[in-house]
Amino acid sequence: MIFYFSATGNSRWVAMTLAEKLHTDVYKITASSGYPRMFHLKENESVGFVFPVHAWGPPENLLSFITSLRFSSDPSFLYFVCTCGDDAGKTADVFCRFLYKQGWKCASGYSVIMPNTYVCLPGFDVDPLAVEQRKREKAREETERLAERIREKRNEFCCHEGSFPRLKTYVLRPLFKKFLMSPSKFHVTDACISCGVCENTCPLQNIHLTDGKPHWDDHCVMCLACYHHCPKHAIAYGRQTAKKGQYLFKKP
Ligand SMILES: Cc1cc2nc3c(=O)[nH]c(=O)nc-3n(C[C@H](O)[C@H](O)[C@H](O)COP(=O)(O)O)c2cc1C
Ligand code: SF4
Numbered sequence: 001m002i003f004y005f006s007a008t009g010n011s012r013w014v015a016m017t018l019a020e021k022l023h024t025d026v027y028k029i030t031a032s033s034g035y036p037r038m039f040h041l042k043e044n045e046s047v048g049f050v051f052p053v054h055a056w057g058p059p060e061n062l063l064s065f066i067t068s069l070r071f072s073s074d075p076s077f078l079y080f081v082c083t084c085g086d087d088a089g090k091t092a093d094v095f096c097r098f099l100y101k102q103g104w105k106c107a108s109g110y111s112v113i114m115p116n117t118y119v120c121l122p123g124f125d126v127d128p129l130a131v132e133q134r135k136r137e138k139a140r141e142e143t144e145r146l147a148e149r150i151r152e153k154r155n156e157f158c159c160h161e162g163s164f165p166r167l168k169t170y171v172l173r174p175l176f177k178k179f180l181m182s183p184s185k186f187h188v189t190d191a192c193i194s195c196g197v198c199e200n201t202c203p204l205q206n207i208h209l210t211d212g213k214p215h216w217d218d219h220c221v222m223c224l225a226c227y228h229h230c231p232k233h234a235i236a237y238g239r240q241t242a243k244k245g246q247y248l249f250k251k252p
């Protein structure tokens, strides 16, 4: 059984690829999946979580979803695969500790480097096309390799932490959450055609169209699904995204 969260498709593709190779079911995490739910596990069934790295840690909505998860029996093997544009920092530590508090032991964890989606700070943009293609190609090989390791139920953690992982996860991440998670800087430009894609795409149901224009509520996790899915590139975050690109997953 695999649970996944994905804003622009990278983690979704990893989850689907693993599910196909491991012959298991896959569940999408959405706003409405946050209520207590009981999942029936078959004998010796593994449970996996696939998600994007958000500020060198797991996305907040994934953690709140996990608090509502119930299984018919203890998972025999619990693992995660995170996708990141560059590096995951101490995501594994944060996630494993969180699972431990829920009474579960995470046995293995991996990261897969994929095209970057974060664009809301100076110096951060989507990858050039050649980099995007190269990352996707490598991700395909890596995900196939991971499926084998997960099937073998290896106890191992292979995450690309990058440089200064502690500083990023334990110092910069809390600052990011405090100052850069607010949806108040989202606005829409004159290019908006009132199509409603942003409203329908937001996995947290945080956007509502009023008089044909999107308005952001305050339970945003900054996944940027709205920004990247807008067909007119009409969504902006302050002045930071003026010249930034958009990205949606394409099959390698
Ligand atoms: C809010 C936010 C924060 C991010 N933080 C990181 C990060 O700390 N490290 C990293 O390598 N990539 C980071 N990224 C990039 C994503 O983790 C990466 O592109 C991921 O594959 C997106 O997956 P998705 O398409 O399933 O949403 C961030 C993206 C967003 C939207
Ligand atoms: S997706 Fe873009 S064009 Fe469509 S309503 Fe939202 S902001 Fe407007």
Ligand code: SF4
Residues within 6 Å of the ligand: 183, 201, 202, 203, 204, 205, 206, 207, 216, 219, 220, 221, 222, 223, 224, 225, 226, 227
């Ligand atoms: S409003 Fe946009 S950034 Fe915030 S949760 Fe919804 S899709 Fe993600």
